[in-house]
Amino acid sequence: MELQSVRGQLASEQSRCFKLEVDVAELRQKLQTMETLQKELELLQRQKAASEQALNAKQRQRSRGMWGWLAGTPDEKADDA
Secondary structure, rough: OHHHHHHOOOOOHHHHHHHHHHHHHHHHHHHHHHHHHHHHHHHHHHHHHHHHHHHHHHHHHHHHHHHHHHHOOHHHHHHHH
C-alpha cells in the first residue's frame, strides 16, 4: 500500500516537473521574442531621431530664407564644416 502511494506521488511529481519544463520553454520563447522586439524598437527610435534631426535641419535652412541670405547667414553646409 505504501509503495503504491509513493509511486503515485512520484508520478504526480514527474507530471508537475514536465509541466514546469514546458512552462520554462514557453517563457524562454516569449523572452526571445521580447528581446527581438526591443532591438527593433531601438532601431526604429534611432531612425525616427535621425529623421527628425534631418527635418529640423531642413526647416532651419528654409527659415533663413531671403532675410538670412540678405544678412549673409552662412548656409547649412558651411555650419557643418
